[in-house]
Amino acid sequence: MSxxxxxxxxxxxxxxxxxxxxxxxxxxxxxxxxxxxxxxVVVTPRPWFPFQSLIRLFKPGYRPKAPYHEKQHNIDVFQPxxxxxxxxxxxxxxxxxxxxxxxxxxxxxxxxxxSIIDAHFGYPDGYAAVRLGHWLxxxxxxxxxxxxxxxxxxxxxxxxxCKALVGATRVFTVSDSLRNLALELGVDxxxxxxxxxxxxxxxxxxxxxxxxxARFGLSDDARVLVTVGGLVxxxxxxxxxxxxxxLSKRFPDLYYLVVxxxxxxxxxxxxxxxxADALGLxxxxxxxxxxxxxxxxxxxxxxxxxxxPSRNEGWANVLLEAMACGLPxxxxxxxxxxxxxxLKELGTVVPFGDTTLLEDxxxxxxxxxxxxxxxxxxxxxxxxxxxxxxxxxTLIDVAGSQLDCLPEGRRAGTG
Numbered sequence: 001m002s003x004x005x006x007x008x009x010x011x012x013x014x015x016x017x018x019x020x021x022x023x024x025x026x027x028x029x030x031x032x033x034x035x036x037x038x039x040x041v042v043v044t045p046r047p048w049f050p051f052q053s054l055i056r057l058f059k060p061g062y063r064p065k066a067p068y069h070e071k072q073h074n075i076d077v078f079q080p081x082x083x084x085x086x087x088x089x090x091x092x093x094x095x096x097x098x099x100x101x102x103x104x105x106x107x108x109x110x111x112x113x114x115s116i117i118d119a120h121f122g123y124p125d126g127y128a129a130v131r132l133g134h135w136l137x138x139x140x141x142x143x144x145x146x147x148x149x150x151x152x153x154x155x156x157x158x159x160x161x162c163k164a165l166v167g168a169t170r171v172f173t174v175s176d177s178l179r180n181l182a183l184e185l186g187v188d189x190x191x192x193x194x195x196x197x198x199x200x201x202x203x204x205x206x207x208x209x210x211x212x213x214a215r216f217g218l219s220d221d222a223r224v225l226v227t228v229g230g231l232v233x234x235x236x237x238x239x240x241x242x243x244x245x246x247l248s249k250r251f252p253d254l255y256y257l258v259v260x261x262x263x264x265x266x267x268x269x270x271x272x273x274x275x276a277d278a279l280g281l282x283x284x285x286x287x288x289x290x291x292x293x294x295x296x297x298x299x300x301x302x303x304x305x306x307x308x309p310s311r312n313e314g315w316a317n318v319l320l321e322a323m324a325c326g327l328p329x330x331x332x333x334x335x336x337x338x339x340x341x342x343l344k345e346l347g348t349v350v351p352f353g354d355t356t357l358l359e360d361x362x363x364x365x366x367x368x369x370x371x372x373x374x375x376x377x378x379x380x381x382x383x384x385x386x387x388x389x390x391x392x393x394t395l396i397d398v399a400g401s402q403l404d405c406l407p408e409g410r411r412a413g414t415g
Contacts, residue, residue, distance in 0.1 A: 004115070004396065004399040004400050005037075005038055005039075005396070005399070006038050006115050006116050006395045006396060006398070006399040007038065007039045007040075007112065007113055007114045007115045007116070008031070008034065008035075008038055008039070008040045008041070008114060008115075008116050008118045008395070009041050009042075009043055009105070009108065009109075009112070009114035009116070009117050009118065010027070010031050010040060010041070010042045010043065010118050010120070011043050011045075011117050011118060011119040011120070011125060011128075011129045011132075012024060012027055012042075012043075012044055012119065012120035012121065012125050013044060013045050013046075013047075013121070013124070013125055013264075014027060014044075014120065014121065014264060015027055015028060015042060015044040015077065016028055016072075017044070017066055017070060017077065017079065018066075018067075018070060019065070019066050020066075020263075020264070021290075021292070022230075022260075022261065022263070022290045022292075023263060023264055024120075025293060026145075026197055026317045027120050027145075028072075029197070029200065029293075029317075029384070030197060030384070030387075030388070030391075031118070032072075032073060032075065033384055033388045034388060034391060034392060034395070035073075035075055037392060038392065038395065039112075040075055041075065041076045041077075041078070041108065041112050041114065042072075042075060042076065042077040042078065043078050043080065043101070043104075043105065043108065044077060044078070044079050045079070045080055045081070045082045045097055045100070045101060045125075045128070046066050046079050046080070046081050046082070047081075047082060047084030047093070048081035048082065048083060048084060049083065049084060049085060049086055066079045067079065068080065076112075078104070078108070080100070080101055080104040081100065082096055082097040082099075082100035082101055082128075083096045083099075083100050084096060084097075090124075090156075090157070091156040091157060091160070093123075093124035093128075094123055094124035094127030094128050094131075094160055094164070095127075095128075095131070097124050097125075097127075097128035098127070098128040098129075098131035098132050098135075101128065101132060102132065102135060105117075105132050105136060106136060109136060109138070114138070115138070115139070115399050116138065116139050116140070116141060116169075116395060116398055116399060117129045117132060117133050117136075117138055117139070117140045117141075118140075118141050118143075118395075119140060119141065119142045119143070119168075120142075120143045120145060121142075121143070121144070121145055121147055121148070122142055122144055122147070122148040122151065122161050122164050122165055123147070123148070123151050123157055123160060123161045123164055125142075126140075126142035126161075126164040126165065126168065127160050127161070127163065127164035129142065129164075129168075130142070130163070130164050130167040130168055133169075134167070139169035139170075139398050139399070139401070140167070140168050140169055141168060141169060141170045141171070141172060141395070141398060142164060142165060142168040142170075142171050142172070143171075143172040143173070143174065144165075144171065144172070144173045144174065144178045144179075144181070144182060144314065145174055145178075145314040145315070146174070146178065146312060146313050146314025146315070146335050146336075147312075147314075148161060148165075148178065148181060148182075148185075148314075149178070149181060149312060149314075149335065150312055152181060152184075152185060158185075161185065162185045162186055165182055165185055165186070165187050166185070166186050166187060166188075168187075168191070169191070169398055169401075170191055170193065170394065170398050171187050171191055171192045171193070172193055172194075172195050172391070172394075173192065173193070173194050173195075173314075174194070174195070174196050174197055174314045174315035174336060175194065175196060175314055175315045175335055175336025175339050176194050176336065176339060177335055177336050177339070178194075178314055178315075178335070178336065179192050179193075179194045193394060195387055195390055195391050195394070196315050196336070196339070196382075196387060197315050197317045197320070197384075197387065198320070198382055198383050198384030198385070198386075198387045198388070199317070199320040199321055199323075199324050199379050199380075199382055199383060199384070200293070200321075200383075200384060201324055201379070201380050201383055203293050203294055203296075203297065203321075204293075204296070204297050204300070204320075204321045204324035204325055204379070205297060205324060205325065205376075206297070206300075206301050206325045206326045206372070206376065207297055207298060207301040207325075208301070209301060209302060212298050212299070212301045212302035213302040215298065215302070216257070216286065216288075216298075216299065216302055218255060218302060219253070221253060222253045222254070222255055223251045223253060223254045223255070223304055223366050224254075224255050224256075224257060224302060224303040224304050224305075225240060225254070225255070225256045225257065225303060225304070225305050225306075225307050225362065225366075226256070226257040226259065226299050226300060226303035226305075226306055226307070226322075226327075227240060227256075227257075227258060227259065227260075227306070227307050227308055228259040228260060228296060228299075228300070228306075228318045228321075228322070229259075229260045229308070229310075229318060230260050230261070230262070230263030230264075230265055230266075231258070231260050231261055231262060231263070231267055231268045231269045231272060232263060232265040232266045232267070232268055233266075233268060233311070234265065234310060234311045234312055235260070235308070235310050236308065236309035236310050236311065236332070237258055237260075237268070237272050238268070238271070238272060238275055239309040239355070239358065240256055240307050240309060240362075241256065241272065241275050241276055241279065241281065241285055242275075242279075242355070243355070243358065243359045243362065244256060244276075244279065244281050244284060244285065245279055245280075245281070246359060247359065247362060247363060247366075248284070250363060251363075251366055254284065254366075255284055255285075255286060256281075256284060256285045256286070257286050257288060257299045257302075257303060258272065258285060258286065258287045258288065259288045259289075259290070259291055259296065259299050260289075260290055261289055261290035269287070272285075272287070273287065296321065297325050300321070300322055300325035300327055301325050301326075303327055304327075304365075304366055305327065305328055305329075305330060305347075305362065305365040305366055306318075306319070306322035306323075306327040306328070306329045306330070306347075307329075307330045307331070307362060308329070308330075308331040308332070308337070309330075309331065309332050309352070309358055310331065310332055310334055310335075310337070310352075311332070311334065311352060312334055312335060313334050313335035313336065313337055314335050314336060315335065315336040315339070315340065316331070316335070316336075316337055316340065319331060319337065319340045319341060320340060320379050320382055321379075323346060323375045323376065323378060323379035324376060324379035324380065325376075326372035326373075326375055326376050327372075327375065328346065328347040328348075328365050328368070328370045328375060329341050329346060329347030329348075330347055330348050330350070330358070330361045330362050330365050331347065331348075331349055331350075332349065332350060332351070332352040332358075333349045333350065333351055333352060334352050337349060343378070345370075345371060345374050345375070345378075346374075346375055346378060347365065348361040348364070348365060
């Protein structure tokens with residue numbers, strides 16, 4: 001098989017930009033590592049509707065304006081608009097995205113000559129990418145990241161999700177649970193491959209605990225929980241706050257660090273603060289706001305336990321990041337979380353929705369004497385290096401397979 005260095009057009013609606021710096025960091029972490037060896041350009045479609053500026057009058061921050069182009073680490077990031085009808089048209093987003101981006105993607109191909117459209121999320125991104133790949137005669141890879149489980153339960157979205165996944169040249173999943181879902185939706189087992197996310201040990205490692213606690217105004221004797229993520233219902237910050245009064249009876253000097261801000265799914269900050277105030281926890285629940293990756297190790301290093309009672313995940317990279325800082329984890333058995341917290345020495349996985357088991361697991365984690373070095377070593381073994389090497393090998397295979405299908409005259413100009 002021909003060995004061809006792929007040229008990738010990373011295609012995703014979730015990607016960090018100047019306006020939304022914490023959006024889709026896990027995608028950039030993964031694909032910018034690939035970009036060290038392969039040429040990469042990023043296309044992050046932005047939803048647009050003629051009257052959305054009026055919606056911003058009542059809902060500030062709704063679909064923030066974004067420049068068409070910016071540079072990140074010397075890589076071009078384009079943000080073309082696609083027609084998206086607010087609140088009513090989610091089932092049309094995939095098709096409208098493909099139609100809106102046909103000419104921008106065609107022009108980009110004439111300049112950059114990408115050989116693979118690398119989409120992230122099955123719908124709408126993956127569906128639009130498969131359509132564009134068919135129109136532009138370009139192979140498409142889709143990485144399933146967790147939203148697919150929710151879309152598969154939607155009667156309107158399940159059929160288009162199936163079309164996207166079955167129509168892709170290759171389907172990557174960040175967990176085995178998502179690969180099983182891909183097979184259930186009709187993907188050929190030979191086309192579905194699990195390549196999990198990794199952890200950056202240069203950014204995530206334990207800092208001096210006392211110094212970090214002093215930075216956040218916490219004593220050495222305090223007991224500290226922490227959660228990192230977008231402030232939305234799915235992540236479950238409110239589920240931890242709900243348990244704080246009961247846990248505080250057992251651990252009087254208990255604090256909860258809330259790290260995160262608004263994201264593409266919404267913004268529950270005001271609601272969470274109101275909940276904490278109503279429970280008399282204003283001094284115990286500390287809202288630190290969103291932090292860049294290089295600063296996340298600071299709150300992680302001063303905590304005792306990382307908690308993520310999420311309703312849905314693909315592969316929550318923040319679990320590995322917390323472990324890299326030596327933290328045991330309490331999380332829910334959704335998506336690939338049990339694949340990350342795969343040993344009892346790393347933490348506890350509880351069924352989603354069982355408040356009693358969640359509280360018991362948090363209390364036990366606060367009481368237990370953990371082997372922090374074991375947890376750190378486990379995280380380091382799950383670094384990005386092996387994952388990226390496997391991903392690159394597969395992308396070379398995809399590009400080579402496409403080249404072998406071309407007529408002899410077309411092959412000469414490829415590369």
